[in-house]
Amino acid sequence: MILKSLSLINYKNFDSKSFDFNDKINCIVGNNGIGKTNVLDAIYHLSFGKSYFNPVATQNIKHDEEFFVVNGDYIKNDKPEKVVVSLKRGQKKVIKRNGKPYEKFSDHIGFLPLVIISPADRDLIVEGSDIRRKFIDSVISQSDNTYLQNLINYNKVLAQRNALLKYFALNHTFNPDTIAVYNEQLTQYGTSVFEKRRQFLDIFIPIFKARYQAISNGNEQVDLMYNSPLFEGDLKALLEQQINKDKALQYTSVGIHKDDLLFNIEAHPIKKFGSQGQQKSFLIALKLAQFDFIKAQSGVNPILLLDDIFDKLDEHRVSQIIKLVGEDSFGQIFISDTHAERTERTVKQAHQSYEVFKL
Known part of the structure; x- marks a missing residue:
């Protein structure tokens, strides 16, 4: 399963932003506070219909705006799939698959399998x-x-x-x-x-x-x-x-x-x-x-989001992880980091195609 493109309107700190992604590794790099994690969270939103980081739905709408839209174009089992999550203040959130709204959000869970690794996971401990x-x-x-x-x-x-x-x-x-x-x-x-x-x-x-x-x-x-x-x-x-x-x-x-x-x-x-x-x-x-x-269980490679993977890990352990996820048993990967050179140097060790997006 591959996320081919992503477009954001009024989502968190973005007024309008679009991405065309690499089928293997995508690096989202830039300074702190510029919205790297928000891009990953938008991808999470498309899989689960909610934010990984902020459970209050309306707080994902850009300040002073009335709505947000997150739009993703996928290829799953060789078929194109379009998923859109939108929310307008004062109304219920809407999740659509190929133009058709879900009656129950729970019916969407599992359709776009995804795993996120983030510093926020420390809450688990x-x-x-x-x-x-x-x-x-x-x-x-x-x-x-x-x-x-x-x-x-x-x-x-x-x-x-x-x-x-x-x-x-x-x-x-x-x-x-x-x-x-x-x-x-x-x-x-x-x-x-x-x-x-x-x-x-x-x-x-x-x-x-x-x-x-x-x-x-x-x-x-x-x-x-x-x-x-x-x-x-x-x-x-x-x-x-x-x-x-x-x-x-x-x-x-x-x-x-x-x-x-x-x-x-x-x-x-x-x-x-x-x-x-x-x-x-x-x-x-x-x-x-x-x-x-x-x-x-699903027979599909989940999308893997690595948010701030270098946080509190030495370079050796990061290299081990990148080598692991660079194996062909993994599918599409998204990595956020503050240092473009460090990310690119580490990602090259995976010997896979990659794209770097500088915010």
Whole structure:
């Protein structure tokens, strides 16, 4: 799959900008604050219908403008595909594929597989479990729409159950029959999501470990561990056991929304015991494993975005990564950096065709 061209209107700091891309490596270079990352984010927007960096949709519209449009022309399975994402203030976002709007955005997820590696990924290590759950969900959802629908349904029921718990507390009442209905639905959707996550990680963890070994030259042992309350028992039973606690807290305290991924290096949490370089290598290995998994599931080379790849990595590790992604098993790659000469020198090591865009 190849992104042939990109055009932006009123997107972030761009009023109007167009690009015609190389089929292999594209380097977006320029000073800080000039919009390199925004170009990569626009490409991400076309795949996921949202920004990777700013969840508030209207904040992606250029200041003092009323709308933005991101337009991408692709070749996928030898067929041309046009995807347009647009947003007007006060209206709903629109995603169109070949001129036809999607009724449900979730139907678009996975059509344009993509993996991004960015300094913002450090949140996976330093922030709470919800960030790591979102990572798992984004990987599985790109190749499994049933999983995505079960997850959406679970979160809807969870919000309803939490609202009911608040209502009970406010009105000093309780109805076990109503709670039981929500418990049934949470169990149905939640158990399906848990099983998929477990199966996914059984496949994903060995891929991740192999990628880390390649980046670090096999010098360190790393591990991922899946932590879920559903390993302790059936979700319905867990919900029933925790009902008094839930009534007191006024929210649901057990379920797949409490799942987490534990990141370890040499059997210790990487958050506390990993250097900045080790943490960055860990995150890149995670994302390259994500690439491998999505490619295996979809049969399509995902687009790979490398945002500020040189940040907190020595040149040796960067060279290792560029050599890895320069292999024919990878498809189209986009790299942002502040130093044009450094980028070009490193990219030449991949022995692939490339284009440098100076902003």
